[in-house]
Structures are given as structure tokens and as C-alpha cells.
Amino acid sequence: MTSWLAYLVAAWLLVVGLYGVVTSHHLVHTVVCVSIAQSSTYVLLLGIGYQNGATAPIFGATTPPGTAVVDPVVQALSLTDIVVSATVTALLLALAIQVHRRHGTVDPDELHSLRG
Amino acid sequence: MTRRTRLLVFAVGGLGLLVVLVIAMAGIPGFGGGLHPYRDRAVAAGLAQRTPNVVASVNFDLRGLDTFGEELILLASVLGAATLLRTTRTERRREPPAPRSLPSTVLAGYLMLPVTLVLGLDVVVHGHLTPGGGFQGGVVLATGLHLLYVAGSYPALRRLRPLDWYEYGEAAGSGLFALTGLAGVVAGTGLLSNLLPHGSFGSLLSTGTVPLLNVAVGIGVGAGVVVLLAAFLEAEVATR
Structure with missing residues (x-):
């Protein structure tokens, strides 16, 4: 009945990541928090595909076809x-470096105006 | 917006999100249960294509078009990051300062370099048989190369890394993927269809186009990550 409680880990990671984004004082910290929020989707996806006692979905000599496997x-x-998460992180970090070059700060609270 | 009001807004929104998520999650089939309709169909389809690694079969055979999109996302992101990080007019390139590394770190870096490169190649070419594939192996190859930087030899890394060739490599990887996909159109079996012979189950040259696409992605990702890290390293180490 309470077997779906495992999925709450994903919900928790998402909300904690978003909390980090909202309260961040440093753009690199913000990017890490976005990554944490994104990682909740891995936990949810892999949690949905999990089956008790099943093995990895890779067949071979020790795992003949027909063995119970988790969802590939x-x-x-x-x-x-x-x-996608890695590419987004790379782009955001590049943007953080660019913000630091242009504005001389990496605190999101000190970025008030747009500058060309 | 002050921090206080922002936190208040987040508290309301975050709590609402949490409530909605919990309601939705209570409706998902239980954790660890045996009900996996997609698993049953994907495993059957993967085994019909004689692919031992069903995850690779899903990525490179059953839904190859999505993986091509993924490859292009990576290409676009590397392009974007390299554009954002290029040396600006106010900055000047400089020779990177002499690095300081512990002798043990240097030794470990040089010892691990060949091991990591062989491991990366292994992960790429056996992606259809064992855990791994082009994305994972490509990242291992690219980061393995940067052990030279950890070992403290930025000039050696630069010599081993003629960036032009990695840029070509990244384009070639995506191009090889696209050509393999278009071969299916020319042959009349459809875009990114698995048109090569499937071979015998578990042998290196089997599963049709899956290893070919793995190698294409391995080249593209490996070269792409090298270009990406080079852009970050140049921005940090070689400018002032």
C-alpha cells in the first residue's frame, strides 16, 4: 500500500533543488541546484522501472532471455x-562566466539591470 | 522582490507542487512491482533485433531519431558554450603559469591515461553487448585525455589536443549518425531503420547499425566534450 513512498525521494529532490535556486547567493551554486532538481527525474524514472529481484536489461550467458529484468x-x-542535463549545465556555467565578466559579480541578487 | 517575499512565494508554490506530486505519485503502480508494459514490449523488440543490451537497442534502434536529436542538442550546446566563452577584446591570451602538481599525482595521471583511453574505446565498441555505449564511452575518452591536465602538463594537453581536429570530429560524429539514418531512406526501409544484417547474438559485429551509431556518437561526444572543456580551460587558465 505504501510502496509508492519511494517516489517521494524524487519529489523531495525537486523541491529542495528549487529551494536552492530561489535562495542562491552564487550563480555556480544556482547551477548545481538546477542539476539537483533535474536529478529528481532520474530517481523517478529508475524508480518506476524497478522490479524487486530483477536484473539489468542486458542479456548474455548468465542472463538468458526470459530472465526478469528492470525496464530498459x-x-x-x-x-x-x-x-541534456550535462549540456544545460555546461551552457549555464558558460553564462555564469559571461555574467561575471560583464557585471563583476556572481550574486543573482546584485544583478538588477540588463546591460548590452 | 525582497528575499522574504520571494521565499514566501516559493513556500506557497513549493508546497502546492509537493501536494500535486504526492497525489500523482500515489497513483503510480507500486515501487518494485511486476507491472511493466513498456519493458515487456521493449525487451521483446530488442531480442527480435538480437541486441543483448536492450537499453542500447532502445536508444539506437527502436527510437534512434530521439537519440539523433540528443546528439544535435549536445552539438548545439557545445557550440553555444564555445561562443559564450571565446576570448573577449578586453582579455589577452597568456601563457598558462607553470603548474604545480604532486609527483604522485603526475605519476598517477600518466599511468591512468592509456588505461582510461583503452577503457573508453572498450565502452564505445561494446555498447551493444555490455553496459555502456557511445555517450558513456565518449565522456570517458574525453575526460581521460584531461588526465594530462591533472598531471600538471597543460602544454602536453594542448599538443595532444589540436582543437580543429576535435571540432571536425564532433561534426563527423553527427554526420556519420545522419548518413547512417539516411541510408535507411535510400534503401527504402525508413529513416534510421536497422538495415544491416543482425549477425549472431552476442558477437562484436552484430545487431546491425547499433554499433555503427555507437561509434558515431562516441566520436561526436568525445570530441564535443574535449571542445567544451577546452573552452572552459582556455577561459580560466589562458586568459587574464
């Missing part, structure tokens, strides 16, 4: 998710 679709989605 959510694992593939997690891989896509991680790649």
Missing part, C-alpha cells in the same frame, strides 16, 4: 536526461 525504456530515457 526508462533507463534509455534517463540516459537522454543525463545528456
